[in-house]
Amino acid sequence: MLFNSIEFAIFLPITFILYWLVFNRNLKLQNAFIVAVSYLFYGWWDWRFLILIAFTTFCSYTSGLLIDKANRKSQSKKAKIISAANITINLLILGVFKYYNFFVSSLADAFSAFGITLGTTTLNIILPVGISFYTFQALSYSIDVYRRKIEASHDIIAFFAFVSFFPQLVAGPIERATNLLPQFTQKRSFDYSTAVDGCRQILWGLFKKIVVADNCATTCNQIFATYADQPASMLMVGALLFTFQIYGDFSGYSDIAIGTAKLFGIKLMRNFNIPYFSRDIAEFWRRWHISLTTWFRDYIYIPLGGSRVSKAKVVRNTLIIFLLSGLWHGANWTFVVWGAYHALLFLPLILLGKNRKYTSTIAEGKHFPSIKEFAMMLTTFLLVVVGWIFFRAETIGDAWHYICRLCSLNIFKASYLFFTSTKNFAGVFVIVMLAIEWWQRSKEHGLGELQTSLKRPIFRYLLYFFLFFSILAFQPIDTTKFLYFQF
Amino acid sequence: MRKFLTKTILTLVLLTILYIPTYCVMFMLMDAIKEPPPESIRTTEIKFNEIDEYKDIDILFVGSSHSSRSFDPRIFSQHNMKTFNIGTSSQTCMQSWFIIDRYIDSLNPKCVIIDLYPDLMNTYGEESAIDFITSDFDHDLAVWEWTKLKMAVCTKNTNVINKLIYRAFRRYILHHQNPRQTFTGNEITICQDKYIRSGFVEKSMEYYDLKPDYRIDTTCRCNAMQLMFLNKTVKLLKMRGINYLLVEAPVPSVLYKSYDNHDQYSAKISEYGTFIDYNTRLTLNDSLDFCDSHHMNQNGVVKYDSLLINDLYEMDYIKRK
Numbered sequence: 001m002l003f004n005s006i007e008f009a010i011f012l013p014i015t016f017i018l019y020w021l022v023f024n025r026n027l028k029l030q031n032a033f034i035v036a037v038s039y040l041f042y043g044w045w046d047w048r049f050l051i052l053i054a055f056t057t058f059c060s061y062t063s064g065l066l067i068d069k070a071n072r073k074s075q076s077k078k079a080k081i082i083s084a085a086n087i088t089i090n091l092l093i094l095g096v097f098k099y100y101n102f103f104v105s106s107l108a109d110a111f112s113a114f115g116i117t118l119g120t121t122t123l124n125i126i127l128p129v130g131i132s133f134y135t136f137q138a139l140s141y142s143i144d145v146y147r148r149k150i151e152a153s154h155d156i157i158a159f160f161a162f163v164s165f166f167p168q169l170v171a172g173p174i175e176r177a178t179n180l181l182p183q184f185t186q187k188r189s190f191d192y193s194t195a196v197d198g199c200r201q202i203l204w205g206l207f208k209k210i211v212v213a214d215n216c217a218t219t220c221n222q223i224f225a226t227y228a229d230q231p232a233s234m235l236m237v238g239a240l241l242f243t244f245q246i247y248g249d250f251s252g253y254s255d256i257a258i259g260t261a262k263l264f265g266i267k268l269m270r271n272f273n274i275p276y277f278s279r280d281i282a283e284f285w286r287r288w289h290i291s292l293t294t295w296f297r298d299y300i301y302i303p304l305g306g307s308r309v310s311k312a313k314v315v316r317n318t319l320i321i322f323l324l325s326g327l328w329h330g331a332n333w334t335f336v337v338w339g340a341y342h343a344l345l346f347l348p349l350i351l352l353g354k355n356r357k358y359t360s361t362i363a364e365g366k367h368f369p370s371i372k373e374f375a376m377m378l379t380t381f382l383l384v385v386v387g388w389i390f391f392r393a394e395t396i397g398d399a400w401h402y403i404c405r406l407c408s409l410n411i412f413k414a415s416y417l418f419f420t421s422t423k424n425f426a427g428v429f430v431i432v433m434l435a436i437e438w439w440q441r442s443k444e445h446g447l448g449e450l451q452t453s454l455k456r457p458i459f460r461y462l463l464y465f466f467l468f469f470s471i472l473a474f475q476p477i478d479t480t481k482f483l484y485f486q487f
Numbered sequence: 488m489r490k491f492l493t494k495t496i497l498t499l500v501l502l503t504i505l506y507i508p509t510y511c512v513m514f515m516l517m518d519a520i521k522e523p524p525p526e527s528i529r530t531t532e533i534k535f536n537e538i539d540e541y542k543d544i545d546i547l548f549v550g551s552s553h554s555s556r557s558f559d560p561r562i563f564s565q566h567n568m569k570t571f572n573i574g575t576s577s578q579t580c581m582q583s584w585f586i587i588d589r590y591i592d593s594l595n596p597k598c599v600i601i602d603l604y605p606d607l608m609n610t611y612g613e614e615s616a617i618d619f620i621t622s623d624f625d626h627d628l629a630v631w632e633w634t635k636l637k638m639a640v641c642t643k644n645t646n647v648i649n650k651l652i653y654r655a656f657r658r659y660i661l662h663h664q665n666p667r668q669t670f671t672g673n674e675i676t677i678c679q680d681k682y683i684r685s686g687f688v689e690k691s692m693e694y695y696d697l698k699p700d701y702r703i704d705t706t707c708r709c710n711a712m713q714l715m716f717l718n719k720t721v722k723l724l725k726m727r728g729i730n731y732l733l734v735e736a737p738v739p740s741v742l743y744k745s746y747d748n749h750d751q752y753s754a755k756i757s758e759y760g761t762f763i764d765y766n767t768r769l770t771l772n773d774s775l776d777f778c779d780s781h782h783m784n785q786n787g788v789v790k791y792d793s794l795l796i797n798d799l800y801e802m803d804y805i806k807r808k
Contacts, residue, residue, distance in 0.1 A: 005643070006643045017492075020488055021488075190488050190491075192488075192490060192491050195491050196491070196494075199495065461498075464498070464502065465502055465505060465506075468502045468506065469506055469509060469510070472506060472510070472645050472649065473506075473510050473513070473514075473649060475644075475645050475646050476646070477613045477614065477617070477644065477646045477647075
């Protein structure tokens, strides 16, 4: 079920009313209801893959109990084996469904370069929606139990609710058990202001997805499909549109997910923090897909030694997490190159010890950034745009040709697509989104704490109406699915 | 909780009430400043204003532009067959069902040819629904308005519903209608196309330069809604004892080869009746027999229709006169 579908518009209010008015007297019943509606939400896409989620959840739950038991008896070796077994099972499932075909065909390609033909067999399977998200979430739990950061859950229903909680099941944020699991073991009560804030965040997320991302996608897809015939100016437009499409799409999803969770009295972690206003690449990575970045930091980078090792190892560790992050996004070399590109931009900062230079809100207390800050933001933004070309292209060759054509002299030549792109107002909506995010940059989301930013209700309602109107009136005919579902 | 629910419902109601007039006024102003739509989109209007002249036909063609640009009534009339081509731009099984259901009694066809273009089987018919909504038909207004509403609801697309609201506003508040297209004789030229009486749209181009890499690999998928409407259509035709044939019109080889699972698609469609994929029966030249990346020119149409007529005779769907 998609957040921007009529089915979800019916599903959400029914679920919300039943959750608070029928199932609120008993915590276990309320959690069981969450599991049931989450499985319905996921099964709407393909019910067969419910077995896969249930299996992943059950493995992590059982391994958590066994690790906890071994830890209590100080059998650290046994705990290590169980933890490793659980990680292996989860990664194996992920590997088969997501990476098997990619590795097999890459291996065959590598051998064919030397004139050797391998008789390989690829699998004709569908990639289960959100498999990377819920697998990582389940993995974090068993690792945390092994590290004694949390105690194993004995409440199987609460645990199933933690893994399958529908707002964040298919595209994150990738929650940690330390944050989300305790919320399912405590009595939840309805809070008016949290629910109102949740509604505002959903509205803001829908605007970013339907109005910004989908309108950008319409022209962007045409440009990328015909890039060989487009002048450099249009390739620039295409790269910029994809930059805002992926941001609007993914951060929009996260906003809807976080907002929906608030309606159910659950607080999810923030996933995006105005990343395109970053002053360097390190700051960008602290603001982009925060739940995944911190996952890699906590479960791979720090165990490898982080930055408190020799410089050679810092380089190794940085490369590992960026390459893995690229590969996490998809089984294609383009994602690996995208990860490597960001690693190359990040490495100088970490080696010079400047990777945590900018941690505060940009231009705090001021209306506009200084010229220096603006130049830094623009440079970082343009570097990120180049990276997105690799991310969006079908092959590395396509990305390279795209960039080569982008650097050609016909940068001032327009094509018919430029006029198409002006018709759907994508550029106008991008500016509106950036303006609102800049204005609200110290808040949790674009409409966060709106009563303090816009004190007079009439202005708040005018803003709601503008967003509501844009969502209904400017939705392209061919609405795209959420991009991050494929990851 | 009660306060939250009351305020949320009131806000949504207020926003919706404000939305409808704002949308209509805004798009009315935008309509006033932008260029009028190209005449080519009016073929649907012309076709459905013409349809009432036809009764007791031999063959009815339904489907997308692959139907309206493929079945030439002049070729069929050489075999003494009375036909009507009701294919319209991007028409899907959903629209075909509504049309067949509406006209089956008056047209009373002996045979129905349903063209199924794979790319449309996984859509919700939004483009075609908009085509119908923006067309003004000069007969059976109430029936058409009801059909348009049903089509819009089936698409579950806000954009389509917006168009419906705006069209109702233009027609019933502003009393504005598309100017009636006068049509005398057997054909009318619309932009680069020629509309031939009985629903055929002809484009004569002798050579088309098709780029070999214009299309990326695609997987054919049929969504549940389209299959449901196909099933309803087939049931209706069976119930009335009308022969029907499911076909896929020839497309340029580059387009056809881009489908990576066409066999599966053919097998799925065959579950609903006899299905003939004419891409496997007819070898056409991408440049000499097509006028664009999708449709045949008159050379291709003549070859295709001749083969289809032959098949209809052989399968005994139509008796030789």
